[in-house]
Amino acid sequence: MRPLMLHGHERAITQIKYNKDGDLLFSVSKDTKPTVWYSVNGERLGTYNGHNGAVWCIDVNHDSTTVLTGSADNSVKLWECETGSELHHLKTETAVRTCGFSSPRKVFYYSTDEQMGMKCSIYLYDVVSLEMISVVMAEKSKVTAASWGPFDNYLLTGHENGMVGQYDLRNGKCVKSIKPHQTQITDLQLSKDSTMFITSSKDTSAKLFDADNLDLLKTYKTERPVNSAAISPLLDHVVLGGGQEAMEVTTTTSRAGKFDARFYHMIFEEEIGRVKGHFGPINSLAFHPDGKSYSSGGEDGYVRVHNFDQSYFDFKFEY
Numbered sequence: 001m002r003p004l005m006l007h008g009h010e011r012a013i014t015q016i017k018y019n020k021d022g023d024l025l026f027s028v029s030k031d032t033k034p035t036v037w038y039s040v041n042g043e044r045l046g047t048y049n050g051h052n053g054a055v056w057c058i059d060v061n062h063d064s065t066t067v068l069t070g071s072a073d074n075s076v077k078l079w080e081c082e083t084g085s086e087l088h089h090l091k092t093e094t095a096v097r098t099c100g101f102s103s104p105r106k107v108f109y110y111s112t113d114e115q116m117g118m119k120c121s122i123y124l125y126d127v128v129s130l131e132m133i134s135v136v137m138a139e140k141s142k143v144t145a146a147s148w149g150p151f152d153n154y155l156l157t158g159h160e161n162g163m164v165g166q167y168d169l170r171n172g173k174c175v176k177s178i179k180p181h182q183t184q185i186t187d188l189q190l191s192k193d194s195t196m197f198i199t200s201s202k203d204t205s206a207k208l209f210d211a212d213n214l215d216l217l218k219t220y221k222t223e224r225p226v227n228s229a230a231i232s233p234l235l236d237h238v239v240l241g242g243g244q245e246a247m248e249v250t251t252t253t254s255r256a257g258k259f260d261a262r263f264y265h266m267i268f269e270e271e272i273g274r275v276k277g278h279f280g281p282i283n284s285l286a287f288h289p290d291g292k293s294y295s296s297g298g299e300d301g302y303v304r305v306h307n308f309d310q311s312y313f314d315f316k317f318e319y
Contacts, residue, residue, distance in 0.1 A: 001275065001306045001307065001308065001309055003277060003304040003305055003306045003307075004041070004042035004304070004305040005042070005302055005303075005304060006025075006027070006037055006042050006044070006302065006303040006304070006305065007301065007302055007303075008027070008033075008035045008037070008044050008047070008303075009027065009029040009031050009033070009035065009301045009302075009303075010029075010031040010301060011029050011030035011031040011054075011301055012029055012030050012280075012283060012298070012299040012300075012301060013027055013028070013029045013283050013284055013297030013298055013299070013301060013302075013303060014028050014029055014030060014054065014055065014056050014057070014283060014284065014297075015027070015028050015056070015057055015058055015283075015284045015297070016028075016284045016285075016286050016295055016296075016297040016303055017058055017059060017060065017286055018039065018286055018287075018288060018289060018295075019060045019064045020060075020062050020063075020064065020289065021064065021289070022039060022288045022289040022290055023038065023039055023040065024036055024037070024038065024039060024045070024060070024064060024081075025037045025038075025039040025286075025295060025303070025305070026058050026060060026067065027058075027297055027303050028055035028056070028057065028058045028069060029054070029055065029297075029301065030054035030055075031054075031301075032051045032052060032053060032054065032055060032071070032073075033047045033048070033049060033051070033055075034047065034048040034051070034055055034058055034067070034069050034079075035047045035048075036048075036067075036081070037303070039288065039293075039295070039305060042305055046084050047084065048067060048069065048077070048079045048084050048086075049084070050077055050086050050089075051069065051071040051073055051075065051077065052071075052073040053071050053072035053073030053074075053095070054071065054072040055069050055070070055071045055072075056070055056071065056072060056095065056096060056097050056098070057069065057070045057096065057097065057098050057099045057100075057110075058070075058099070059099055059100045059101050059108070060081060060101070061101045061103075061127075062101070062103045064081050065080070065081050065082070066078055066079065066080065066081060066087065066101075066127070067079040067080075067081050068099050068100070068101060068108055068110075069099070070096030070097065070098065070099040070110050071095070071096055072095040072096075073095075074091060074092045074093065074094060074095060074096070075089060075090060075091055075092060075096070076089075076090040076092060076096050076099060076110050077089055077090070078127075088130055090110075090125070090130070092110075092112050093112065093116075093118050094112045094113045094114070094115040094116065094118050095112065095113040095115065096110050096111070096112055096113075097111050097112065097113050097142070097143060097144060098110065098111045098143055098144075098145060098146040098157075099111075100146065100147065100148060101127075102148055102152040103148070103152055104151070104152055105152065106126065106127040106128055107124055107125060107126055107127060107133060108124075108125055108127055109122060109123060109124050109125070109146070109148075109155060109169065110122075110123055110125075111123070111138065111142075111143040111146060111157075113142055114138075114141075114142040119137050119138070120137070120138040120141070120142035120143055121135055121136065121137055121138065122135070122136045122138060122143065122146075122155065122157070122167060122169065123135050124136075124169045133169070133170075134169050134170065134171075134172050135172070136167055136169060136172045136173070136174075138157070138159070138165075139163075139165065139174050139177065140159070140161060140163065141159040141160045141161035141163060142159065142160045143157045143158070143159055143160075144158055144159060144160050144184055144185055144186065145157070145158035145185050145186060145187050145188035145199070146158065146188060147188050147189060147190050147197065148190075149166065149190075149194070149197075149211050149212075150194040150195065150211050150212060151194070153168075154166050154167055154168050154169070154175060155167045155169055156188060156190075156197055156211065157188070158185030158186075158187070158188040158199050159184075159185060160184045160185075161179070161183075161184075162179050162180065162181030162182055162183055162184065162185060162201060162203065163177055163178070163179045163181075163185075164177065164178050164179070164180060164181075164185065164188075164199060164209065164214060165177040166214060176213075176214055177214075178214050178216075180199070180207050180209075180216055181199065181201035181203050181205070181207070182201070182203040183201060183202045183203045184201060184202045185199050185200070185201050186200045186201060186202060186225075186226065186227045186228065186242075187199065187200040187226075187227065187228040187229055187284070187285075188200075189228075189229065189230050189231060189286075190211065190231075191211075191231045191233070192231070192233035192289075194211060195210070195211055195212070196208055196209065196210060196211055196217065196231065197209055197211050197231075198229045198230070198231050198238055199229065200226035200227060200228055200229035200240065200242070201225075201226060202225040202226070202227075203225075204221065204222050204223060204224060204225060204226060205219055205220060205221050205222065205226065206219075206220045206222075206226050206229040206238065206240050207219050207220070208220075208231075208238070208266065218266065218267070218269050219269065220238060220240060220264045220269055221269075222240060222242070222262065224242050224243050224244055225242050225243070225244075225245060225281075226240050226241070226242040227241060227242040227243075227281055227282060227283050227284070228240070228241045228242070228282060228283060228284045228285040228296075229241070229285065230285045230286055230287050230294065231266070231287070232266075232287050232291050232294075233287055233289060233290070233291040234290065234291025234292065235291065235313075236265060236266040236267055237263055237264065237265065237266055237272070238263070238264050238266050239261055239262065239263050239264075239285055239287070239294060240261070240262045240263075240264065240285075241260075241261045241262070241281075241282030241283075241284075241285045241296055242259075242281055242282055243259035243260075243278075243280070243281035243282060244259075244281065245281070259276070259277075259278045259279070259280060259281055259282060259298070260274040260275060260276050260277075261274065261275040261277075261282060261285065261294075261296055261306075262274050263275075265317050268317065270317070272315070272317065273312075273315075275306060277296075277304050278296065278298035278299070278300055278302065278304065279298075279300045280298050280299030280300040281298065281299045282296050282297070282298050282299075283297055283298060283299055284296070284297040285297075292307065292308055293305060293306055293307040293308060294306055294308075
């Protein structure tokens with residue numbers, strides 16, 4: 001695979017995300033400038049200028065008209081996707097770590113960090129009126145990754161202490177929680193049909209769960225911290241990305257740092273392939289909605305778009 005190299009950021013990538021149709025790829029980094037690209041050829045469409053700090057999270061609504069970003073400058077911003085103009089600005093008390101739109105309902109959530117004596121909180125807002133619907137205090141530990149659950153009835157959260165929670169934002173309660181990881185959960189992504197989700201953690205593993213009852217289904221083990229994990233919408237594959245901690249990167253080679261994207265068979269938990277490329281840890285991974293390509297964002301500031309060769313689809317796992 002010869003990837004498309006997208007270089008529009010000056011600092012480490014924090015999150016990448018496709019829109020529902022897969023024609024647009026959004027990326028945010030520590031350089032304050034959320035960026036949107038054409039996923040087919042890597043052409044940069046533009047940036048959303050307005051943040052004054054690292055941007056930790058981004059999401060786009062189901063019809064790709066509005067973009068949501070959360071930043072370390074203590075703000076959440078809503079943008080017009082096509083023109084890049086700022087629609088709304090919400091001031092927060094601490095840095096915003098996660099955010100996301102609800103597909104069926106016109107609402108969005110965001111979570112704030114535990115800083116300066118302020119507790120980590122999850123806020124639910126109406127998109128149209130920008131009125132706060134509810135606020136939930138996160139239990140025990142701050143939220144580091146989150147995603148809507150099936151039918152957007154509740155929010156799935158990953159926490160700094162390794163806990164996974166299921167929050168009903170309407171009544172402000174944590175419905176269910178488990179602690180499958182030893183250390184911080186770095187990413188949480190749903191499968192295409194929303195029946196499962198995968199978490200990645202700095203404890204060198206990624207785990208697959210049933211989205212409804214939080215039952216642990218599979219575990220994928222590595223030798224380095226895992227910063228992101230995604231489930232293929234087409235095949236029974238998952239991809240993991242991470243590597244040696246960023247602060248230690250200069251003391252080793254890219255090969256020793258294990259900065260590869262690693263593919264595992266979802267059911268048999270066996271590694272089936274690796275893709276090299278990034279000089280530094282991979283911080284975010286995303287499959288294209290059609291499952292024929294995937295993208296990775298790294299500590300090196302590059303976004304790499306990989307279109308799978310035919311051999312990937314011809315591969316048969318022998319057991």
